Amino acid sequence: MNAKSVAEQNLVDAPIDRRAFLLCALASGAVLGAGELAAPAAAVPLGSNAETQSDTRFTFEARFYEKLPNRKIRCKLCPRECIVGDKERGYCGVRENRGGIYYTLVHSRVCAAHIDPIEKKPLFHYLPGTTAFSIATAGCNVNCKFCQNWDISQSRPEEIPAEYVSPHQAAAVALQYNCPTIAYTYSEPVVFAEYLMDTADAGHAAGVRSIVVSNGYMQHDSLVEAYGKMDAVKIDLKAFTESYYTKVVTGQLKPVLETLVTLCKMGKWTEIVYLVVPTLNDDDAEFRGLAQWVKANLGPDVPLHFTQFHPEYLLKNLPITPVPTLERAKAIADAEGLHYVYIGNVPGHPAQNTYCPQCRKMLVERAGFTASQMLIRKDSTCPFCRHKIPGIWHA
C-alpha cells in the first residue's frame, strides 16, 4: 500500500467543498479554503460564470436513442425508454430533444469532484488503500427517496454550478493527485454515459483506470458499451422487491438484476451495495432471497455490502438502521454461502474487514474508509492458506 503524500493527505482530510476542490485542481493545484456558494436572495444580472441552458460547451448529440416521427425521440439509455417531444427532456433531466435530435447537456459538466478513498465507494476488493478522483454531473434516472446527493441527482444541470472538465483534464487531475482511478459517482453515471466513456478512454490512454458507482438501471447495449470500459463496477441494489423499486426508487428491479448478470458475464469486477432502510426493505425473507439469488446467478465471491441508512431527502421520518439489523442481514447472507459480506457506514465494525473464506484469517483491516492493513499477496492469494481471494488487489 502506497504511503500518502502530505498534499494528498490534506486533500482527503480537509473539509473542502466539491466545487472549490475542482476549481483549485484545475487552476493551480493549491488547496483553496472551503466556502459555500452564495445563493442570491434577489434577482441579479447574469454573471460571467453563470451557467445557462444554452451553454454549448456541454451539449453534444447523445448516444443511445432513436428518432421517431414528429420530431420525437425514444431514449434507449435506460429501461424508462422516455419518449421525448421537441423541447422536452427525459426523466433524468440532463438529456434534451431539440428539433428531433437528442442531446446530452452534461458532457464535461462536472458539478461535484473530490478525491475519495476507494473504500468509500465502497469497493473493498479493488486497489485497497488507494484514492479515486471522483466526479459527477447533475441528473439521475430514478428518484430514490433516501438519496443523500439529491441536491445534484435531482437537479437540472443549469440549476447547479458546474465546471468544464474535459475527459483529458479529468485524467490529468487524477495523475496529478496520484489517483490510480477515476470514479464516476455521487449522482447517476448512467445519465452521463457519453462523458463517462470519453473520460474512461482518456484515462486509460494516460494509465488511469475507471470505476463506476451506479444504480445499474440501464439497457443492455448501453451497459455493455459504457460499463464495458470500466475496470470495476459497484451497483446499488436498492431492494429485492419490485414494489420497493416502484414506490421508493421509481425504478424497476428486474433490469438491475439483468445488469448484474451481464456484468458477471462480461467478467467485470462487481460489488453490490444494499442500503438497508428500516421498515421498508429489512425483512429476513428479502435478505435471504437476495443472498440466494446472488449465489445462484453471480456466484459466492461477489462482495455484498449491507449499509446503514441515515435519514435524508424524503425519508427523514425513518430512523437510522440499527446495527443488529445489519448484522442479521450479514448472518443470513453468510449462511446462504456468500463469502464476502460486509457491513457499511458503521465505522469500526469488524464486518468491514476482509477475511479469508477458507482459513478465516483477517486479510484486509479497515477503519472507516481507510485500509490500515492489506495482507493479500501479489498473486491475489491468502498469505496463510493460499486460497485465491477474488478482486483487483494490486495495481
Added chain:
Amino acid sequence: MTDLRSQSRRNFLAQCLTGAVALGAGSVLCAEPEQATQGAKSTVVVARDPMLRGTGTVVDPRRMGALLDRAMQALFGGGHSAAASPENAIAAWRRIAGPGDTISLKVNTLGGRGIATNVDLVAAICVRLQQAGAKAANIVVWDRDSEEMERAGFRIAIGGDRVQCYGTDRVGYEDELSAWGSVGSRLSKILTRSSSVLINLPVLKDHDGAGVTIALKNIYGAIHNPNKYHPNGCDPYVADLNMLPEIRSRMKLAICDATTAMYEGGPGFKPEHSWKPNSLLVSQDLVAIDYTGWQMIERKRAEMGLKTLEAEKRAPHYIATAADGEHRLGHCDPSRIAVVEV
C-alpha cells in the same frame, strides 16, 4: 363580432359533444366524490373576440385589453355587457389583489413565441393590477428561464420602479424541499419570496405525455425537477404539486391564453397543428379551466379527424385526480362547471 350571448351553455356543451366522444369519456374520467359540496359550481368564462387580430395575424393590444376586461367582469359580476367598463374591470381585479400585495404572473414560454403566453395579455393585466392599487415593482412576470421568456417576446426587467420580468434562473430555488404526496421539490424563490398572490397564465395546448397542459401543469415551471413528474401521464404529480401549501395559498386566478392553441404535437410549437380560437379562459378553479380547455382541444381534434386523447392513450387523467376526494382542487364534472361565454 359574433354575439356569443345567444349561445346557451347547453349549445356550448352540445358543440363539445358533436364528434367529441371525449366529453362522455371526460365525464367518466371526472367522477367527483359524493362528498363534494352539493350545488356549488365553478365558473369558467370563455371570452372570445373573432376580430382580436383585425384583418391581420397580430393581436391588437387594445382588443386584447377589452377582451380581458370582458372576461374579468363576467367572472366577478357586472353582467354580460358587450363592452365592459374599465371601472368594473378594475373592481374585478381588486378582488384578486390589493395595494399591499406582491403579485406574480406565471407565464408559459416553453413552447416558444408561437405558443407562449401573449405579451399584450400580460401587459393588459399589469395595467389593470396597477389601476387596482398594486405597485409596478411589486408585480413580477416570470417563468423558469429568462432566455425562454425573451424568445417568447418578453423583455427582461430587473430592479427599478417598474414591473419586474425574469426567470427563476436569476434567483434560484429554495434550498428546502416542499413535499406533498408523490411530489418533493424545491420551489422557485420568485414564488416563495416575491408572491403573496399568484396568477396563473397558461396557454392552451396538448401534451404528448400528459394529454393537455393548461393551468394545473403550468406550475411545473415553478419547481426544480419537473422532469421527474412526467411518468404515467404526469398523474398524480400534477395534482399533488398543486397541493403544495406554498402554491395553493397563493393561487388566486387562472387566465388561459387561448388566442392561439394547439391540438396536436405539443408541448413544442407546431404551427401546422395550431389554430386561433382568439379566446381567453378565466376561472378561479384550475381544474375546471383545465377540463374546459381539454374539451376545446378534443373538439378541434375531432374537426381535424384525429382520435381522442383517450384513444391515443394519453387522456389527461391528472384532471380527475385533481378533483378527487383527496385533492379537491376543483371541479371536472361538467354538471359542476358553469361555462359562461362572453
